Amino acid sequence: MAKKTKSENVPKKMQETFAAISSLTDVFCKEQLNEEYAQMARYLTAALCRKRPSPLTRGKTNSWAGGVIYALGFVNFLFDKSQKPSLTAGGLCAGFGISTSNGASKSKQIRDLMDMMQFDPNWTLPSKMDDNYMAWMITVDGFAVDARSMPLHIQEVAYEKGFIPYIPGQMDEPKKDRATVRNALYTLEAFIIGGPLAEEFVENNPVIGRTVEIRGDQTLEDLHKILFKAFDREEEHLYEFQLKGAGPMDPENKKYISSSAGEGFDEPKPDGVCEEIKIGSLELEEGEAFAYWFDFGDDWWHQINVVSITEPVPDPKGKYPKIIKRKGDSPPQYPDVA
Template sequence: MKDENTKEREEHIIELVSSFCDDNLNDEYKELCIKLVKKLARKHDVPFKRGKVEIWASAIVYAIGQINFLFDKSFEPYKTPDDICSYFNTKKSTVSNKAHDIREMCDLGHFDEEFSTCDTMESLPTFTFDENGFMVAHTPMDDYLDEAYELFDDGKIDEAISMLDDIDKDNHEYEKALFFKSFFLNASGTKDKSSEAFNAFLSEFNENVDIKSIVNGEIDENNPEELFQEALFHNNIGNYDKAIHYYDLYLKILPNQTEVLNKKANVLIELKEYKEALDVIDKALKIDSKNDELWTTKGITLYQLHKNKKSMKCLDKALKINPNNSTALSQKGIIYFERNQYKSAIKCYDKAIEIDPEEIILYTNLANMYMDLDDNEKVEKCFSEAEKINPKDIGLLCEKGEYFLMEERFEEAIECYDKCLEIDSKNVDALLHKSMALAQLDREDDFEECMAKIMMINPLLLADLEEEFR
């Protein structure tokens, strides 16, 4: 039985959520929020018997809003997380974490039968049949993205991008919206942090590619070219399981395509499925034993399996076929360095840079080697050379910041991480290391602000960060 204090807190939270819904939402949202308060009140250990009631009230509205697309402008009603937190005078990072806890406690998700609005349930994917007789899902968000694409197609790029910017990160189609935005920006000649990756992605396709059909998954599964393009799309946005799926469909049709086998092996390496990757690359080598890229992939895979001698043999075979294979050279350099054969390692990297002087990662890897050798002059020379290529490369800025951290040059480290965050304000690695530098300088307010940003982006880092700064 609930004690009097818990009952009073329950009633207070109900008053708060009701007030917000009356002022900002509707009766349906109010009923759902009250129902959620009462469900939490029935827990054996009532969670809201501790903590500020304003935080609990805002988190309850937040949790209900998340599963009903409240933060998505394509839905009505629409409110932002800031609207909720401003109303209750609470911090968004705290509320977001609490809402996550509530969803976990009550097993809440999109299209929840108990806590979904009528509009949300009506937006459940509908299913139609395509011309090949396959069942295809369709959601209101598909219409929204179609509308954005049509604006782009009509030359109204700013309006199209504005529509995509209105999609909140809690939306289940957020990643797809980001990809559309990257495509629009690149196609219009505007460069953002995704330009390099996106252009590398596009360079692998032929000139007749329909990006929209790739993003929406509208492909003919009997067409190897479309399957390959779909696999590349998922590969480049990090959906590795889907990439494997489409590579496999391709290979059922054309099983002896070594390029596709090699790409599949590299995805398996990303997934840390090294033995499977080795099986795939061995199959490719039986088809074409004179392919230096295949030997390089096998060498990298064996390295990951801690078989460095065998790895070196494969890399040597790759370089015998193609002495200008900079990837094979850099991998050899890593193995030499681990063997304490520093001169050979540096020689490999110098040669790789000579072959591929625009590859920034070669300079940062070489800088890391010189760090281990305590040769700071050469470390900074490597960073300087890399900056001539692209001073705004996030990987370079993070590596340079970490170097300054190690050297206890905290102000310079912070400067590097601030440059990273100007390019990508949600870069957790930059925020985390900036926090470390701020802590060393006893800049408590800036440190707390940085930590709050990290929590907003990835609440699961809390335990690790507490351990880091304990």
């Protein structure tokens, strides 16, 4: 089941209705449930506002507010005493000043309109997602499998297509929402900082930098390609990105190599190949720096600074990655033959 994108956007004519219902659900959740329920209630109310015609144009505001929480409670087993938080159906409805039968009726109407069911991945609270087996079932070669048991590259494809809520092991609160990070635009500054062939050229050209923009759903290979172009290189060589350590060649660095390095790549074993690693999965932060090593032997070393992370991509139709600024002359790839 593909997850649906949630938002609080509503048509202008429904904004007053959305605000009225959300004010009731917000107060109720603050007093008796939690912020997860409050946020999910706002998403569900907005989705109902976007229906054409919207059912919320008819009936009492408190009835719909109670129905929204009742429907979410149905999905997340709110009425099970073993759950935290938990409520009785009667207690929930009393909180909105409606009868239990009214609350159940509105809940049923909402669930039918939104195709909601118990364990529904689209309406499961984030904190309960790990325990929701339906959120992780995907079909691979005609067989239903739990995505959590699949290799990382299959998990990434399933995530990109919206079949699973996040990549297992990469939903570490309070980190940013993975869908948001994936859709972010990263502005990166790359500077040549050293290497045998670079020393003389860098000495005479102290600042050689390029600024590029790249989307979170693009890969380290895409970043390499735009840097290759930005520095006017002519011949491909092996390359590697190093992150999270104290600097280039720090043994604590996470290392991501080009797949062309092959099985003969020296130990220690790299943490991944650049063609598979999405920028948005690296947990980069503004102000962070990491290393880019091009050509194992001639050793062109670069420092890449994370200038900004914009969410979402300001120009989704723009062509990324792209070069937006150049500083200093590009060094010849082979200075001794230039």
